Each structure stands twice: as C-alpha cells, then as structure tokens.
Amino acid sequence: MTGQESCRFLKFISHLLFCALLFSFASWSFASDTRCDLIPLPLSLTTGDGVFHITPQFRIAVEGKGNERLLRATDRMRQRLAGRTGIFFTSNTIEPGKNLGNGGLSISFERTGRLALHEDESYALDITSEGVILKAVTDIGAMRGLETLLQLVSAVPGGYCFPAVFIQDHPRFPWRGLLIDSCRHFMPVDVIKRNLDGMSAVKLNVLHWHLTEDQGFRVECKTFPELHRLGSDGLYYTHDQLKEVIRYASDRGIRVVPEFDIPGHSTSWLVGYPELASAPGPYAIERGFGVKDPTFDPTRKATYKFFDKFFAEMSSLFPDDYIHIGGDENNGKQWDENPAIQAFMKKKGLKDNHALQAYFNERILNILTKYKKKMIGWDEIYQPYLPKNIVIQSWRGEESLRDAAQKGYMGLLSRGYYIDLAKSASHHYLNDPVPQDSVLTPEERKRVLGGEATMWSELVSPETVDSRIWPRTAAIAERFWSPAGVRDVDDMYRRLEIIALQLEEFGLTHIKNREMMMRRLAGGMDIEPLKVFLGAVEPLEGYARHHQGVTYTSFSPLTRVVDLAIPDAAVARRLEKLVDNYLVRREPNSLDLINDTLRIWKDNHQRLLPLIRRSPVLAEIEGMSEDLSLIAGAGLEALEMIVAGQEVSSDWILQKKELLEKAKKPRGHAELVVTSAIGKLIEAVSCTGQTSQTQSEASR
C-alpha cells in the first residue's frame, strides 16, 4: 500500500466508523456474553452452562390440552425462528403431548387463559443444552414465554442457539396498554395488526382503540348507519374487520378495549344525527384539531335511547369486559348556550357542567351495566358515588391517579406516556405509575392497574405512525412489566436498539420508512447528506408543532423533514455521551469520534445544498443545515483549543454562544438537538477572561 493509499484507506475506515456511529444499532444477543438483552427484563434470570443448539432437527411439542391459539402462536414462533436463522426445519408440525426430552422445545400449560384483567401471564423458561422447557399456567403466559425465547436467539461458531438460562417471570402491572387513535388519521387494518404483533413482542396486553372523534367515526354501526356513512369519509372498520382485529389480538393474548368518546369530541357522530347535539346542526366532519364545541345533549331522552341501542350493538361486537367512554375535554360551550339545558340543570339541581356530565356518565354507566360491560374513562369521569369496578385513566397525572386509588377506584396512568409528543424514551421510561416515593398503601397500590402509551394521531399517518410508536413504546412496556427497580437508562437504550431491529420482522416500518421518506424528499438524489443532517435533528416536542404559523388539518402532508425526524436522535445522544467522556476522561477514542462527527456535519451543508436546490420541499431546512455546519465548525475549533490547551478570548466564547442560540431556533417544525453537546465543548475551552481586543492589545 502506498502512503497515499494508506491514508485513503484510513479515511475510508473512519467514514465507516462514523456510519456505524450514525446508523448502526447495538449488537444482538449473539455470542455468549453476560449481558441480558431482553426487553422487558424478566423478574428473575439465572444463567446456566452451555447452550441449546438450534438445528434443522429442532422439534416442538405442546403438552396439555390442545389449544388452537397456542398452536398458532407456536407456528408463528417457528416461522420467525426459521426467518432469522435461515434454517430449513425438517419437522414443521407441532407434536402433541409428551415432553420431547432431548432436542426440542416442550411447552406445557394448565388452562386456556381468559382475556381479562388480572389473568395469569406468568411463565417459566428452562433452557439447558439438552432442551427447552416452557411452563405456564395459561396459554397466554406461554405466549409471553415464547416471545422471551425468541429474544434469546444467539449465535455460536457454526450455528444458532438458545443460551442456557432459567427464567421465572410475571408482570408488575396487569393492564399494559397502547392507545391507537384511528380517528384523526385513519389507520388501516394492517397498521393495527402489525402493531399488535409489536405489542405482543414486548408483552403489552391491551389495545385501547380510539374509534370515534370529532374528525371521524371509524366503526360500522348497523343500528345507526349514518354514523359511519356520514361521519367517516368512507374510512371505517366493518364489523368483519373489527372481528378480524379482535381475533388477531386474542391470538396474541391482547385485549381490545374500544373507546367511544362522549359527550364531547363527538362532531363526527352528529353529522348523521344532529338532533342529538346540544346546539342545532348541521354538522360537518371536523378537519382541524383541538377541543371543539359539538357535544351530545345530556338532557334528552332520545340521547339515552340512542346510546342504549348503540351500546347494545357495540357490546356484542367487542368481547372485552370494558368499554371506554372517553369523557374528556368537553368545553361546555354548547351547554352554556342552550336555555333548555340550563333549565334542566336548574330543575335537577346540577350546579355546573361538571355535575351535568356526571349525570350523563351515570346514565351511560347504567346502559353499559345492562349490557354487562364495565366502564373506563378519562380523569373527568371520576365521581365519588360511582361503583368501584370502573377504571379511571389519568391523562392529568399521578396526583389524580393517587386520589382515585385512595378513594377505592382502579386507575391507569397515561400522563407521561404521550408518545405523540415526541419526547425521549428515557422521559417515558422513568415515569412510573407508582413511583418509589408513592404515599399509597400496599392495598391502594394494587388499584393502580398499570398504564397506557397513547398514540394520538393528529400528526401521524399510516406511513409514520410506527416510527412514533416504536421503539419507544418498548421502554414503556418494560416500565409496566419489569420490577420497579429496573431503571438503568443507558441499558434500556442499548436494548431498545436490539428490539427495534427485531420488531421489523412484523412489517413494522419504524426504521425502513425513514429512508423511504428521505428518498421521496431527495427527488432521486443520494440521500446520504439528508441522513447525516437528520442525525442531529428531532421534531419539536409537545404541542409546539401546532404553533409554528401553519395550521395542521387532517389534509396536511405529513411527509416533510419533521415527519421523519425522530425523538431520541441516536447520533445526538451518542455525541453527548462522547463529549462527556472526553471532557472527563480525555479518551482519545472519544476525541476521534467527536472530531469525525463534527467534521462531517461541518461539511454536510455543502453536500445537502444540491438536494435543497432540487427539492423545494427541503427549502425550510436550509438555514438549519447551515447552522449545523456553523456550530459543528465552532465545536471543532473548541476541540482544537482544548487539545492544544489554548486559551480564547471571552468574545470568542460569546460569538460561539450566539451561534448556538441562533441554531436552536426551530425550522420546519424541527430542531437541532446537538447544541447542548457542542455547548459543552465551548464551555470547556479555557477563557483568558479578556476580550479579543484587549487580548490582541496585550499580545502586541
């Protein structure tokens, strides 16, 4: 190799390192190291000696009573195992009865589980070099164990294996949910199905399906067909599709709790049935977002007649014990302005809208009870005289959850799990339904059933929704399943990257749609510079995207840079770590990686410009791309000073800090998230305490 070749080769290797830093994921559980890559982490795990080799002769037997659901789950498990290992198994039937002894997976369980709150989901997994034994009380528990087993697939020289371990496991909370909002943007059946698969992989057990909203009524209703005919733009689930999803969920040990949000959030219902509203119609499907006025009239008999028939139909369609009635964010405007409603309140002694809504809820509760359903609703439904089998879902937070538990009510936490708000996985992960310092008694703690991640869909489409759900929801799933003491954020992130890859086998698009969307944005050009740019960018958090001078509606395109930016930009997170490492321990390896990263960013604007010129949709990020280049340059300068032990003037620091401030400005509803790491570098440069002028004077 010539000197020049060797230098080129080095550069090439360093580019690869950068690529690895940027885009690769941590390694799977391949090779027998001592780390545990499972997510959620099990209650207890003991490492044994050796491994069980997975060969083409691998066999599976299910002991105990035949159970079609478990047989199907086992079939899927084998197919996934074949898919990951490329092994052509010689046996593709599941053997009945006997323990296989050597050479196979033997599954046994005691009874078919019922898909209901508090059902037993425990399992024990015993892997030795001789065989794999999976035992559970219910088939649902066995399914949880199968997912654990699939997460254990490892490689040893010459082939694949399960490492020898003994696992005993059961969940901390019995209600571990994901809410999917099919209303703001309709989510076709396949979106729901692949997310059910993802849920089962991380042991979530409730799909909370938000089916009605101002923006759409998404369920076929045979009793009142104008609901879906006029309220959905043709985008609704037929009875057959609903049954298909419920069956699919059941096959994965997941309950489906439908939400019919009333009395507010109900514009789409009133399009077909304006006579049930608290103000005269006509109504049209809402295209904007936020809290809207249309509300059911809680004072009329017709309203309850309607709901009686409605819930009769829905109760027979959805088998779960619970029906969610929403109940949130009724602004009361239509009630205030309707004299008949005001008169009714006076007559009944209902002192305010809250009391009126309580009256409404109680009547709805009676209807649900008649159809043998239990009620769940958001914070607002809470009333001290409601029966104790209702569940309060808290979007307001821990405090209201605590109050409810103390008063004897069961509750779920959702505040802190709003995955639509583009916050970090660690933010959600550390949020606990029952924090360690909770004042609740053991008895009261049991009333906190768990929680739910909420995928509200104002700003996601079927194309992007997976990337907002995964992999962060796996971190939340761990919070709900694993012991409270499991709180190592770094290790969670490490394992999150492993599960992110495994989740792809269900067709989930959280990784693959990013580059697809980049290809669309790049108009046929090489997406590399866009990829580099996005390593430093996250979408705006919280509700900030709604306040950027553009009003989102259900028609707005969700295909821009902000839509493929993801919370937890991995490169930014790693850079922060590297900077911390370097500043504390002066690791040369960290220095090189920081240097490479900043250099690539510095040069990236020139590389991204041709794409921006070609694709007008990228124009909105031009300034941000330039800023990234500038602050990366500032970071490089700072690094050089630090390495050389050189001092700078205070106005050098001032100037760089101004650059950083400017770079923090959101553009295209997204923001640069590397300003903190670069800021640390700039802070770390020694300052002479003099302005450059006094400095240059001094040096004269």
Next chain:
Amino acid sequence: MTGQESCRFLKFISHLLFCALLFSFASWSFASDTRCDLIPLPLSLTTGDGVFHITPQFRIAVEGKGNERLLRATDRMRQRLAGRTGIFFTSNTIEPGKNLGNGGLSISFERTGRLALHEDESYALDITSEGVILKAVTDIGAMRGLETLLQLVSAVPGGYCFPAVFIQDHPRFPWRGLLIDSCRHFMPVDVIKRNLDGMSAVKLNVLHWHLTEDQGFRVECKTFPELHRLGSDGLYYTHDQLKEVIRYASDRGIRVVPEFDIPGHSTSWLVGYPELASAPGPYAIERGFGVKDPTFDPTRKATYKFFDKFFAEMSSLFPDDYIHIGGDENNGKQWDENPAIQAFMKKKGLKDNHALQAYFNERILNILTKYKKKMIGWDEIYQPYLPKNIVIQSWRGEESLRDAAQKGYMGLLSRGYYIDLAKSASHHYLNDPVPQDSVLTPEERKRVLGGEATMWSELVSPETVDSRIWPRTAAIAERFWSPAGVRDVDDMYRRLEIIALQLEEFGLTHIKNREMMMRRLAGGMDIEPLKVFLGAVEPLEGYARHHQGVTYTSFSPLTRVVDLAIPDAAVARRLEKLVDNYLVRREPNSLDLINDTLRIWKDNHQRLLPLIRRSPVLAEIEGMSEDLSLIAGAGLEALEMIVAGQEVSSDWILQKKELLEKAKKPRGHAELVVTSAIGKLIEAVSCTGQTSQTQSEASR
C-alpha cells in the same frame, strides 16, 4: 486544508461517488430538461412553453356527471401531490362543474366506464402555464391521465410545477395484467391492495388472482365451507375481504379476474372433498412444489353438480365477465390408474387424457355460460370447437398464441413475463405479444389482447413479493401500453429507476425491505459490506433454485441473501456499461469509477467477514464474497496493465480466467453477475502470447 486532509477529503468524495453508483437512482423529472420520464410512454407528447406552478391555492374541478370513483381517485391524487411537495393546500374539496380556467386542474369525462375488456381508456392532457385540462371518454381514462399528471411533477426554482405538455394517449393492448399467486404463499389483503396501487400507477388494468392451488384454497366458500376450512391453514380471503379488494381495484380502474385452477393443481380442494378426486383420499394440503397428481374426477356427475354450485357462488362474488379455470399441467396419472375413468373414456370415445380434459372443460364452460361468465384458461384448454369468446392465456409462448389467433381465438401472452424467474427487466421488456415480424393479419392481431406478468409465489413471501414484482413489472406495463416501437432498453432502465421511487408512496416494499432484511441478516452490525456485496449478486434465474440440493417447501425461510438479491443488480449493470465505455473510448471518468468499484469490492471481503462470523446464516456466501474480492483484484490488475499498455503472459490470463470460472459457481442459490464485465477487462489486456516461463526465459 492540509495535504493529508485534502487527500482524505478526496477519498471521501470518491466514496460518495461509489455510493451514488451503487445505490442512488437516476433523477426524477425535476428541472425542465427535454427527457420524458413517463412510464409507460404515452402515444404522443408535445412539449409546450413554460410550466404550470403548483401553489397552495391549487384547485381541482371535475366537470360532467358526478362520479364517486373519479372523485375518490382525484382526492388520492391531491393527497399524493401534497405528500410529494409538502404543500398545505388551502382548498381540499373538489369543485363541481365549471372549467376552472386559470389556476387549477379541470377534469372532464363523458361517461362512467365499465370494467370490461375493450373499455375506452384514452385521455388527453393539456398543460399550459394557465391551467391543466384533463379530458377523457370514461372516468377510467381520466384516472389513467391523473397518473400521468403525477409522473410529471417537476421542480423549478422556488417551487413545484407541471411542465407545459400536450399528451394524447391510449393503450396498445386492452388486457394488461398482473397475476398474483396467493396460494403457494398466502398474500394478505394489504399486499394485494398496495400492488393494485402500483398497477394503477403504470396503467395495468387486470389483476389475475390465482386463488386455488395444491398448496392452498384461498377463498371463503359458503356453499362448500370445507374448501377453505380444511384447505387453507386458515389463510383465505373472506367474502368481505374479496369484495373489499374488488372495490379497491375498481376504484383504480382495474378488473379482478379470479382463477380457480382445475382439474389439476387441486390438492387443497380435495382435502375437504376427497370424493371428487380421481383416486381415493385422504388428501392433505401439499407443502412441496411442482406438478402433483391429485385431479378432479371428470367422469362423475357429482363433480359437475359440485362445480355448478361452486361457480354459482363465485360468479355472484366476482363481477368480472371472465373466470379463469386454469387447466394447466394435469399430469393425468390419477386418470391413467383409475379403471372407471378408463372405462368412461372408452365409452365416450375419448382417445386420451387431453380429450378427457377437453370434455371436462366443455362441461365447465357450460356451467360458466349458465352464470353469464366467459372462460379464460391456460394453453391446455384450447379446443377447436370452443366458442370464440373464450380467452387462451399462453404460458407456452408466441407460437401457440399465434395458432389460437389464426383460428379465431383471443389470446394473452404470459411466456416471457414470468417475473418469478428472476430475469432482467430488459428480457421481459423486449418480449412482445405481437412481435414486429409477426405473420398475423391485422384482424388476427386484434385477437391478441395483451399479456400478463405472472407472480408465482413458490419462492416469495409477503415480505419479498413486492421486490419481485417491482419495478420490473413497470417495464412490462410499458410493453402492453406504449407503441410497439418503444424499445430503448437504456431509457427504459433510466425511467424504471424513477418509477421505482414513486411506487414507494403506496407502501410498496420493493426497495425498503431489502435493507430491512439485511439488518436481520447482519445481526445488528453495520450492513454496509453486505450492501456492497449484494451490488454484485443476483438470484439464480429460472427454476435453478429448486435444484441446489435443498428442497423448498411452503415452510422454507425466504429470508436469506438470495431472497434480497434482485434481478438487474444495478451496480453490475452499470459496471458493464462503464467497462464498455472505457474499452471503446478510454473515458477517464469511466476508468476512475471502474477502479473505485473494483477496489471497494476487493476490500469488501475483509469487511464482510465479521458479519459472516457473527451470523451463521451468512456462512453460505463466504466463498462467493471471497471470490468477488479475488476477481475484483484481477480486474484491477488488468486495468493497470491496460492503462500502462503492459503485456502479460498467457498463463496470467489463464489463471485469471480460472478465477472467473470459479467465481461463477452459484452459492446460496445466488450468483455473482460481474464476471462478464471483469472478463472483458481481462480479455482486453494485451497478451505476449508466451507463458510466463518462456517470458521469463526470454527476459533473462
């Protein structure tokens, strides 16, 4: 920049060039060049002056009678336009009636099209700086025009536009199909839907849905429920799902022609109804592939009673005029071995199995006719006394198609469009249903209705099927739509890369699933070396994969390297071009690119090895990866000699050719496809005509 930095930077740029060569796609129709990027190419296109600017105020009106189907198609068109451009349109309703004049798209049509053979699909598109006018006879024609319009989206400084053009267009053939085999591997509804979207984007108009096979009966049958209950492993389409797909297809101007393959290829039917077979059962769903024995008994009344009821149900379910009865590859074994059938043949004077099958077909034809359906079947159904409204689909080829046409029968060509066989797009593209040298008269030519690409699914799963269909099927679609003279292979490939990107907006996975599958294979490591390797690799063509010492069944994993290798490996194709360029014109640019490509390949084996060590599933390509490295090295040596004008000994050449021969050996059911380009380089080195020994003797 220091010298070293500059050298590193140069290397970095050259790496980018290589990346571009490897993975990027040709540019879209952005910027107003004179190339036409449409696929299929229209009948006539005239370029006008200027462009029509697409602004947030863009409006759409549909003139003429209201037509829900066209309104929905127009809505989708606007949503796709918003998605590509990121524009928040201010108007999101479609205006009725009047021509918009300035500032909008005005659509008019004369009547609602019927989804039937020979329906009018013509349209005219007139784009000026003032507006866009789309006119068609039917709403189906208007939909074809909308797809053309979406392919015209371009960028000019500051925004997006449609370039001013005048297009008049109609198809060359009326039957332009894609066969999807949902039997060998079941294809869920969403797979079918996204492929219907893809079909409509390239103006295909028939989904030929292969619904029954030895390996699965995929349709819910209410009359004979054991068909789907026992014949499908639970993987079948319900009536509701079938209707949903038919409606979805209709919304895109696509007919759905179901195929019920009889009397052979019918094992799955006979699982539930063994009494209808020509040999005693019991039967089990077939897991292997190839021609199997089980065949309906054509001699029994019960058989026709069964089919009468069966087709009664299916005729009302599928609205198309045609039903496909398969009829192919009956090996006759069960007939030969059944004395009752032999006696029947004797009695009826049926001299062989072909005559017996003709008897069967005729009776089936009578049933179809009774239910107002026309018959289509594979070559084997052809009989000189059948009515002239049947259609013969030719898998045997042009000759049998010609014979049929000459005898007055309508026909379709499928031979040459078997996209499951992993052949190049150019192979399919140049295959013409009516070749220029055809001996058919103009009248006979009209009987050749078009053709169908056939996606047989022995070796594809829902995960890989899109990558076998797209983008090659777009080339076939152009063959069926555009004038016969459109045959520029290079230009087709250029446009294929453009449409490949556009097809992604339907959720098609032909591009994005490749890297997803690489991530799974790489076990969490950086996939870059695998990507480089795959640039030089294609799956084995034809039926060769079935003869590699492993027997594929419906359980076999389709997740290995061969499954993500694609026909038309782009890098290999481009390298061949570069080599031709360089050898003929000594272009220095070509030289650099060849050099870079070969160098990366040469080094790639060392980079890929760690992945192979980590992922046993990659072991099968280790030898091939090493060979790629070796032949790339040989190519570099050859290039150096050529540049230096140096001569080599004949045994140098011999040795390199041996390397190439060794490298051609298939591994993992895939093969290196760069041996030809590298072979040309080696051929191009001047040879002294001496062996190295005589040479070294001479030089002594």
